[in-house]
Amino acid sequence: MVRDDVADHAKWATRFSCDRILHSEDVEICTADVEMKLEGNGPWSLGDDIMLVPAPGHTEGTVCLLYKPLKILFTGDHLMMTESGLSIMEMYNKYSVPKQVDSVQKLIQFDFDWIIPGHGWRIEFKDFQEKNTILEAFVREKYNQYSSSYK
Template sequence: MILSFAPPRSQCLGPSSSSSSSSVAAADPRRRLPSTRASLNRERRAPKHRPQSASSASPSSPAAAAAAASSSLSYGRRRRRRPQNVDGDFFVDTTCIDCDTCRWMAPQIFMRVDEMSAVFKQPANEEERLKALQALISCPTSSIHTEKPAPDVLVAHETFPIPIDEQKLPGVYHCGYHSEKSYGASSYLIVRAEGNILIDSPRYTERLARKIEMLGGAHSMFLTHKDDVADHKKWRERLGCDRILHSEDGSVCLLYKPLEVIFTGDHLIMTPTGLSIVERYNRCSVTAQLNSVEKLVDLDFRWIVPGHGRRIEFKSSLEKDLVLKEFVQQKSSQFAYI
């Protein structure tokens, strides 16, 4: 359904327990389960034990010292540099959860190799190095490193939130600082006179909170679905923003009419191979979800900004309609007998 959003120039799509106005059913009835995949990846790849700190270990206990050394060695082995990386300063370690963040933030540097990310080319100029550092900062599992300390990483921190396109989407920012709690989902900020909107939750950091405050803070936090809420409580406490959420399963989308952009959460995303409804993690009706995607054809927008993956700009609403119709038709045929 289409629900009126508190600031009058925005709309949200989907179910809500706090609103009674509705006209068209357009909710995503499925719920993707990235947390399940992330937990499986973490169980397989992430360290089960962190190195014991000096303050907690007993210096008089040889057993404790041995245990700490063993734990540290085990952690170091799991954090080792992947051999799939090219030689050079930047590299991805073996704790990568294959969330794709670095690959769309810095496609000139990172690519997918053997179900994880890897550096396939070292930065060749300042612009590429900045993008690599931004990806390093945004990696939800801190799996990207440099062989030598990078003093310019502080400069990269100061670039967040990053404007998406200052000419075509003025006032729309990518927050970065992706969270492992949301399997590396993207969070965005819309800066507007009526009150800024924070879409889904980035990883909480005081540095990012100060930068968001410099842009006017956040009047509202729009949570598209339960998997991408991450540190929403901390952001609520820090920014004092109202949280807009729904009680039912599925995702909701935020349509921001002034810029013809829709934020789709996990309802519809863009992968390297094209549009996706991430049906692999769908526990509900794929048909109902495709019916929901089809309803987007009736809305006026030219940008899709998803919770995961690449952003899409269409040349016109007509092109958007044709692409979505073709996608729905293709997927409907694929799942007709499932």
């Protein structure tokens, strides 16, 4: 059984002649042949332009991709915008909501103006300060909501 959105990973890799990257915490039998397995807590650099940022929570090995030249953070299922605002979609969490909130907190240190999620709407921030203000407010709200999980 495939745990998350990797069902056709081998087919896509063949079609586009590309290497696949997956954190070792998310490797399963069906993904054991990925070309690059990330180990540890990162972040990891792929050249000068791309940084892979650890964001455990949705899964144990969730990783976001930061494309530095355009200040875009691709978040996959980690963080998204919905009709009701910024969301981590707790109902679809496959590992730990508190760890996912902690991972959102850690994103504040990175310089990006855009969030491109796997689901939901993209988010554009006018600057670093607006991004930090919005993420900090979101994290504060979630820490209050899940305060018993942080004891």
